[in-house]
Amino acid sequence: xxxxxxxxxxxxxxxxxxxxxxxxxxxxxxxxxxxxxxxxxxxxxxxxxxxxxxxxxxxxxxxxxxxxxxxxxxxxxxxxxxxxxxxxxxxxxxxxxxxxxxxxxxxxxxxxxxxxxxxxxxxxxxxxxxxxxxxxxxxxxxxxxxxxxxxxxxxxxxxxxxxxxxxxxxxxxxxxxxxxxxxxxxxxxxxxxxxxxxxxxxxxxxxxxxxxxxxxxxxxxxxxxxxxxxxxxxxxxxxxxxxxxxxxxxxxxxxxxxxxxxxxxxxxxxxxxxxxxxxxxxxxxxxxxxxxxxxxxxxxxxxxxxxxxxxxxxxxxxxxxxxxxxxxxxxxxxxx
Amino acid sequence: xxxxxxxxxxxxxxxxxxxxxxxxxxxxxxxxxxxxxxxxxxxxxxxxxxxxxxxxxxxxxxxxxxxxxxxxxxxxxxxxxxxxxxxxxxxxxxxxxxxxxxxxxxxxxxxxxxxxxxxxxxxxxxxxxxxxxxxxxxxxxxxxxxxxxxxxxxxxxxxxxxxxxxxxxxxxxxxxxxxxxxxxxxxxxxxxxxxxxxxxxxxxxxxxxxxxxxxxxxxxxxxxxxxxxxxxxxxxxxxxxxxxxxxxxxxxxxxxxxxxxxxxxxxxxxxxxxxxxxxxxxxxxxxxxxxxxxxxxxxxxxxxxxxxxxxxxxxxxxxxx
Numbered sequence: 001x002x003x004x005x006x007x008x009x010x011x012x013x014x015x016x017x018x019x020x021x022x023x024x025x026x027x028x029x030x031x032x033x034x035x036x037x038x039x040x041x042x043x044x045x046x047x048x049x050x051x052x053x054x055x056x057x058x059x060x061x062x063x064x065x066x067x068x069x070x071x072x073x074x075x076x077x078x079x080x081x082x083x084x085x086x087x088x089x090x091x092x093x094x095x096x097x098x099x100x101x102x103x104x105x106x107x108x109x110x111x112x113x114x115x116x117x118x119x120x121x122x123x124x125x126x127x128x129x130x131x132x133x134x135x136x137x138x139x140x141x142x143x144x145x146x147x148x149x150x151x152x153x154x155x156x157x158x159x160x161x162x163x164x165x166x167x168x169x170x171x172x173x174x175x176x177x178x179x180x181x182x183x184x185x186x187x188x189x190x191x192x193x194x195x196x197x198x199x200x201x202x203x204x205x206x207x208x209x210x211x212x213x214x215x216x217x218x219x220x221x222x223x224x225x226x227x228x229x230x231x232x233x234x235x236x237x238x239x240x241x242x243x244x245x246x247x248x249x250x251x252x253x254x255x256x257x258x259x260x261x262x263x264x265x266x267x268x269x270x271x272x273x274x275x276x277x278x279x280x281x282x283x284x285x286x287x288x289x290x291x292x293x294x295x296x297x298x299x300x301x302x303x304x305x306x307x308x309x310x311x312x313x314x315x316x317x318x319x320x321x322x323x324x325x326x327x328x329x330x331x332x333x334x335x336x
Numbered sequence: 337x338x339x340x341x342x343x344x345x346x347x348x349x350x351x352x353x354x355x356x357x358x359x360x361x362x363x364x365x366x367x368x369x370x371x372x373x374x375x376x377x378x379x380x381x382x383x384x385x386x387x388x389x390x391x392x393x394x395x396x397x398x399x400x401x402x403x404x405x406x407x408x409x410x411x412x413x414x415x416x417x418x419x420x421x422x423x424x425x426x427x428x429x430x431x432x433x434x435x436x437x438x439x440x441x442x443x444x445x446x447x448x449x450x451x452x453x454x455x456x457x458x459x460x461x462x463x464x465x466x467x468x469x470x471x472x473x474x475x476x477x478x479x480x481x482x483x484x485x486x487x488x489x490x491x492x493x494x495x496x497x498x499x500x501x502x503x504x505x506x507x508x509x510x511x512x513x514x515x516x517x518x519x520x521x522x523x524x525x526x527x528x529x530x531x532x533x534x535x536x537x538x539x540x541x542x543x544x545x546x547x548x549x550x551x552x553x554x555x556x557x558x559x560x561x562x563x564x565x566x567x568x569x570x571x572x573x574x575x576x577x578x579x580x581x582x583x584x585x586x587x588x589x590x591x592x593x594x595x596x597x598x599x600x601x602x603x604x605x606x607x608x609x610x611x612x613x614x615x616x617x618x619x620x621x622x623x624x625x626x627x628x629x630x631x632x633x634x635x636x637x638x639x640x641x642x643x644x645x646x647x648x649x650x651x652x653x654x655x656x657x
Contacts, residue, residue: 081454083579135641135644135645139644139645139648139649140648141644141645141648144401144582145582145586145640145644146644148579148582148583148586148640149637149640149641149644150637151579152579152580152583152633152636152637152640153633153634153636153637153638153640153641154637155633156630156631156632156633156634156635156636156637157634159628159630159633160628160630160631160634163628163630164628164630265575266575269403269458269461269462272454272455272458273458273459276455282452282454282455283452312470312474313469314466314467314469314470314474315466315470316466317462317463317465317466317469318462318463318466318467318470320459320462320466321459321460321461321462321463321466322459322463324455324458324459324462325445325449325451325455325456325459328451328452328455329449329451332449332450332451
């Protein structure tokens, strides 16, 4: 910052630029700063906060939101939205046990059965995401409506598949994805980290990533400059479907059961909130995967902090609502 | 040319035609489908969704969206239940006032802080359902049965369920406001082109604020009906109402980018989606097939899919000509 006094009338370019830059800086790092402050607050006031257990609890709880949020970030980067993620989680979560419990085709070897279940259920979720992309590009339907179709029908499909019944199971060969550990780190946290890293690299460094941002920034311009807009959109919705499928598997593995009525319920809103708080523009063209991770961690830690200090979950909803609005408002200031 | 206008009429009246066909189908196929009991049950239950969808219709016509309607209805039902010992009027006013507050907060944040309606109302949904749970102490709140509050949801006037009368009145008012007042024309103008409306000197901010307030108030009213109909304020009810309402509005032919819309077609959309469940029940009653209740969301989804594809084909055709 320059040393100018606030009351100065002539806003010469360097001072204005400095202010604009500092506002952009505030906008960019406000969520991260808030996260750091929240952590410091907890270190000071919450008992037993600095422990591996606390870290693991928070990370395992946030993992599914981040996994879905990765796909959602890519979708929102193209100026779209995906409301179907929760329902796709339910479909993947309903399909996997049907396969590995051998309800349709009995499979003798347990590892083969589990591998088939995981691959097929995630692939089905991905294919349904691809279907979203097809609706959006082929018929020029708005993303919010196109994905509303599967939001409504998808959970119904999962419920019809299981007849609404709970599918309990106990199968270590499958449940590692929700309960296992790798070098002491919960497996879904490893999955989450790998997906965040892969998506962040894709968005920043790869041609596909540039194309995503180009489509979100200005679709017409992207089309005119030769970006395969339809293909890019198919892929982002397909990827969002794949991410939802994986998250669905994690959730049922943690619960040791699959309940089509509950798996992924309300996930679309959690994921969108994480993306928005993380600093991705909902109007497309600017996106940050790491921001989504920070946004999800921030929302999770707010909830944890309130709970750990004896404040009921209902109040934390109110606080969460205020924080989402505040975070998005702050980011808007940077562009003012 | 004549054929093109026929298709346009079909598109505009499609939901009405589908509704009439579905009713005819039910009337011919099932005994008692048009019996007084069934009609009154369907109207009583769906009037809550009709109220919510009416507010949503206005919001969507301005090009916005309101995701908070379900949470607001839950909050309205809890507040109404808490006020119900003081009489029907107190319960109703309390529930509607709670909804108006949520709507005013939405409108303020969207108009003054310029945050996207999607995010604002998403946050409002969290806040409203949190407030509902907090007020209710995490359980449903029984309404007072002495004060006559339950008549509002369970009683009849001239054989018509009171909730249906309330909803019908709301739609008449909504239709008048949309078609005969300058506020209504401004709603459509904003949805058509907000910048142009602003340049023309229309009170864009005020009307946008008002549609969110109206949506909140109608959701609160739906909550009042919910509480009196089921005898309890239900803080966890209302999940997914927003998307059901959006689906009804879209099936009714209101375009999501705003600027075009019809109040009557929205009501037809609500009844169409509501009757699917009813027809499913009757079909199961015949015993030929047995489809679980879960099929209703699948069928609703397919309906929505069909309508949006049809609409997009027609708009593409319009743009081509």
